[in-house]
Amino acid sequence: MQPWRFVRVTDLALRRQIHDLVEDERLRTATALGKRDDEFLSLKVQGVLDCGELLVAALCEAREQYVFGRRTLPEMDLASVSCAIQNLWLAARAEGLGMGWVSIFDPVALARALSMPEGSVPVAVLCIGHVEAFYPAPMLELTGWARVRPLDQLVFHNQWSTTKSVEGTHE
């Protein structure tokens, strides 16, 4: 299907515009989070102005013509672009480059800024470039924002379960 498109952003005015969109939504997210807003606002959630390469990943227009594999699951188009982004992420990391996937923006405003056609949807602002260091653990875990759950809470055996796991089940 190849529903994915990438827009490479090198124009400085456009980069600033995207940065402002992310800042706007960052404040709105902080408000929506309520009591954790100060904590949230202290997190560094983007490098839109600083990174070496800025890409916007999007779903193309006219995706409704693709039926194969998505008659009951039309959202497989987003799965496709997500896999493409994950490949880019791993390739970047293998080259010693960092990447941040920013999803804190108003998609309608970003689509307008990039002259995207009706029916297309931006799904990621990707900040790529050299970094001072890689985090030893996910940033949200290091800051105490969230904890990584162990795999045995996430992998089940034959039936959905909130207690059993593959490891704990014997055939």
Next chain:
Amino acid sequence: MQPWRFVRVTDLALRRQIHDLVEDERLRTATALGKRDDEFLSLKVQGVLDCGELLVAALCEAREQYVFGRRTLPEMDLASVSCAIQNLWLAARAEGLGMGWVSIFDPVALARALSMPEGSVPVAVLCIGHVEAFYPAPMLELTGWARVRPLDQLVFHNQWSTTKSVEGTHE
């Protein structure tokens, strides 16, 4: 967020039930495709009964509590599970194993078969195992079903375009 769950299916009766769900949807997809239905029905779209390991990947329930990074793009949960599946896919390939992502099923019926809770959604039936050979090109391309589009039609520069590409643009 870790919204992804994996259910490992080893029970043979359950595997047959999933196979039947895929067969049902395969016939419905063929009808929806109209004139290409004979051609479509000749495609091998799954190895649910034959593969060494069968996994169902799903989105967990109660995802609405996660606001960070998805206030304007709630579908980032599907992006997350898609990245997890892509990692699994690449890891399998690195071990010499093939993987097929089947999205041809009724998600409501599959959720019922696995006792999935309200609000959770299955997004992939994953067939993993040893294969006779890897395709030299995507199967849908080899069968003439679709053509891979070149990257310069999919990557743009600063603004969306249907004609320009990064390669064709000079700063």
